[in-house]
Amino acid sequence: MSVLLESSSTSAAMRRNFWAGVWRVMKRKPSRLVGAVLMAGFAFMGxxxxxxxxxxxxRDPNMIIKPPSWEHWLGTDDQGRDVIALVVTGSRYVLLAALVTAVITVVVGTGIGLFSGFKRGRWDTVLMRLTDMKLTIPGLPLLLVLSTVWKFNSAVQMGSVLGLLSWGGVARAVRSQTLSLRERGFIEAARGLGLSTRHIVGKELLPSMAPYIAMNMLIAITAGVYAQVGLFFLGVLPYESNNWGQMLNTAVFRSGALTVPSALGYLLGPLLAILLLTLAIVLVVDAMDEIFNPRLREE
Structure with missing residues (x-):
């Protein structure tokens, strides 16, 4: 019983020390706190x-494409709707699709990379050739072809397709990390004790790579946002849901935001949202790099 209590207290102390270290890293550069607040704000908005x-x-027919004012801070669109309201309501589709993209990218890429790097041999050869084939497929042309037969009616569908087209790079990177870690002493000891592959991968390898995987997930969210916004901006997907890409397309090609000053706010709204989301992710990834890198913490 005393052993269990001691183990529990040790775990609690380690968690306290970890979060204290996180707080010190965040305070060292106030911009990182800004990034965390922005991330939380986007999550709340979505x-x-x-x-x-x-x-x-x-919709207000008397307020079509109006410039920014006290009532509408970024103006109105071609149907008299408030631009900020469009940005907020359109965030759910964009962020959900990006999150689904990131989860599928990281889960598939990490699974293939871990298994391939740990097993080596025939499995490694087969999985890496499959990964190489995936990396040679141009993503945008394939998405353009798919959009002609699949309308991507929901954010989950969009995120699923983007995720299944984006895992190759993560698989390659995780395999490289796995090849490095599998030669470390603690992995050799685990294999010497006869522990199962599932235990070694799940309890030894995966926790060691968790920070790297988490950073890849944040980066995949950014890539997912860019991909779907680009597709909607190009006009290859239907306007069945409000989102930032559809707003950019309408602002440029229907409202003439590049030439009509009063429509500029309609263009700036989604652009500012994408810029701030990217900035937030960059700042949080910078903080995570120092949190999980002992040498950076000591500097």
């Missing part, structure tokens, strides 16, 4: 933001 607006958004 989950709860649309609840603050009626569905559909009210």
């Amino acid at each position: 989950v709860f933001g649309p609840m603050f607006y009626p569905d559909p958004l009210p």
